[in-house]
Amino acid sequence: MRPTVHDIAAAAGVSLATVDRVLNRRPGVKAATRARVEAAISDIGYERDMAAANLAKGRVYSFLFILPSGDNSFMRGLEARVREAMQRAAVDRVAISLVTVPPFDPAALAEALDAAEQARPAGVAVVAVDAPEVEAAALRLKDAGVPLVTLVSDLPAHCRSHFAGIDNIAAGRTAGGLMRRFIGPGRGRVAVLAGSMRVIDHRERLEGFRAAMGEAGHEILPVLEAQDDPAEAERLVGALLSQSREISGIYSLGAGNRGLIAALRGQPSFRPRAVIAHELTAHTRLALEAGLIDAVLNQDAGHEVRSAIRVLKARADGVAVIEAQERIRIDIFLKDNLPFAEGEAEAPARSPDAA
The missing domain is CATH 3.40.50.2300 (Response regulator)
Incomplete structure (x- = not known):
C-alpha cells in the first residue's frame, strides 16, 4: 500500500499540519523537526501525489x-x-x-x-x-x-x-563487495565491461568497484568498451573468455548486457565464478533465472x-x-528475490533444479 501523509506524521511524531508545511516548503517548522519529517519521508518511501x-x-x-x-x-x-x-x-x-x-x-x-x-x-x-x-x-x-x-x-x-x-560510487563499491564474496579468497582476475568511459556514471562505478576489489588484492583487467552495442559486447567478452580460463568474475558497468549474456551462453564449458550487472531488464532477469548472472544492481x-x-x-x-524524497536507492536482485515481472500475478512454478 502506498504510504500517505498520515504515515509520515505517525513516523515523525508530528501533526499533519507540520507534514504539510514541510512538503510545501513553507516556514514555521524548526530545523530539527523538518529533518525528522524528511527522514520519515525517506524511511517509508513516500512519493508525493503530483496530481x-x-x-x-x-x-x-x-x-x-x-x-x-x-x-x-x-x-x-x-x-x-x-x-x-x-x-x-x-x-x-x-x-x-x-x-x-x-x-x-x-x-x-x-x-x-x-x-x-x-x-x-x-x-x-x-x-x-x-x-x-x-x-x-x-x-x-x-x-x-x-x-x-x-x-x-x-x-x-x-x-x-x-x-x-543513484550514488554510482556506492553502486560500484556494492558490486565490488558482492564480487569479493562470490569469487571467494585468493587473487582473482576480474573483467569489466562498459558502454563508454565518457559517461560519469560508468567512471564512478569503476572507481568504487576498484576501491572495493583492491582491498582484497584482486586484479582488475583493462575496461572493455562496447558503446552499448550488444554485438560488440558479445565479441569483446567472447574473445576474452576464449583466450583465458583465469577470469574469476565479470562486472558489467552499464548496457551491453545482451551481448554479455550471449557471450556467456557461447562458452558453455567455462563460466566465471561471478557475473554482476546493472539494471533489471527482461534480458538480465532471464539471465539471473538461468544462473548466467549472479546479481543485478538496479535503479528505479x-x-x-x-x-x-x-x-x-x-x-x-x-x-x-526535499532531498530525502529525491534520493534514488540502489536495489540488489539475486535469482532468489526477483520481483514479479510486469503482468505476472504470482511467481511461476519451477522445479528446484530448473535453470
Missing part, C-alpha cells in the same frame, strides 16, 4: 527530456517512463517534450542543449555525456536561466541544478523521471527541494 499537489495551480510547466537513442533496454525503459509522464501531462500541469540523440555523441547532445536554450522551456532533463562541448552547452543553458537536471548519468555539479540518479527509472519533474518544478518556482 493532487498541482490541482490548484494554474501554471503549466514546459519540460524537455533529452535521452539517447538506440536499443539500450534500460534507456528504452526510461523513455517509456517519460512517455507515461507525458500521458499524465494535463493532470500534472506539465507539457513534456522528448528528444533523442545518438548515444555517446557529445556534439549531438550539445546541439540539442543549444536548441533548448533557444526554446527556453521551464526546465531540461538530460542523460549526460561528460565532454567539454556538453559542459559548455549546459553552462549556456544555465546562464539563460533554464534549470538542468542530469538523469542517470551526471555532469560536474557546477553545470547542472540537480542529479536524479520511474522514480528518476518523477524526481526530475519534481526538481524542475521546484527550480522553476524558486523553492527548495
Whole structure:
C-alpha cells in the first residue's frame, strides 16, 4: 500500500499540519523537526501525489527530456517512463517534450542543449555525456536561466541544478563487495565491461568497484568498451573468455548486457565464478533465472523521471527541494528475490533444479 501523509506524521511524531508545511516548503517548522519529517519521508518511501499537489495551480510547466537513442533496454525503459509522464501531462500541469540523440555523441547532445536554450522551456532533463562541448552547452543553458537536471548519468555539479540518479560510487563499491564474496579468497582476475568511459556514471562505478576489489588484492583487467552495442559486447567478452580460463568474475558497468549474456551462453564449458550487472531488464532477469548472472544492481527509472519533474518544478518556482524524497536507492536482485515481472500475478512454478 502506498504510504500517505498520515504515515509520515505517525513516523515523525508530528501533526499533519507540520507534514504539510514541510512538503510545501513553507516556514514555521524548526530545523530539527523538518529533518525528522524528511527522514520519515525517506524511511517509508513516500512519493508525493503530483496530481493532487498541482490541482490548484494554474501554471503549466514546459519540460524537455533529452535521452539517447538506440536499443539500450534500460534507456528504452526510461523513455517509456517519460512517455507515461507525458500521458499524465494535463493532470500534472506539465507539457513534456522528448528528444533523442545518438548515444555517446557529445556534439549531438550539445546541439540539442543549444536548441533548448533557444526554446527556453521551464526546465531540461538530460542523460549526460561528460565532454567539454556538453559542459559548455549546459553552462549556456544555465546562464539563460533554464534549470538542468542530469538523469542517470551526471555532469560536474557546477553545470547542472540537480542529479536524479543513484550514488554510482556506492553502486560500484556494492558490486565490488558482492564480487569479493562470490569469487571467494585468493587473487582473482576480474573483467569489466562498459558502454563508454565518457559517461560519469560508468567512471564512478569503476572507481568504487576498484576501491572495493583492491582491498582484497584482486586484479582488475583493462575496461572493455562496447558503446552499448550488444554485438560488440558479445565479441569483446567472447574473445576474452576464449583466450583465458583465469577470469574469476565479470562486472558489467552499464548496457551491453545482451551481448554479455550471449557471450556467456557461447562458452558453455567455462563460466566465471561471478557475473554482476546493472539494471533489471527482461534480458538480465532471464539471465539471473538461468544462473548466467549472479546479481543485478538496479535503479528505479520511474522514480528518476518523477524526481526530475519534481526538481524542475521546484527550480522553476524558486523553492527548495526535499532531498530525502529525491534520493534514488540502489536495489540488489539475486535469482532468489526477483520481483514479479510486469503482468505476472504470482511467481511461476519451477522445479528446484530448473535453470
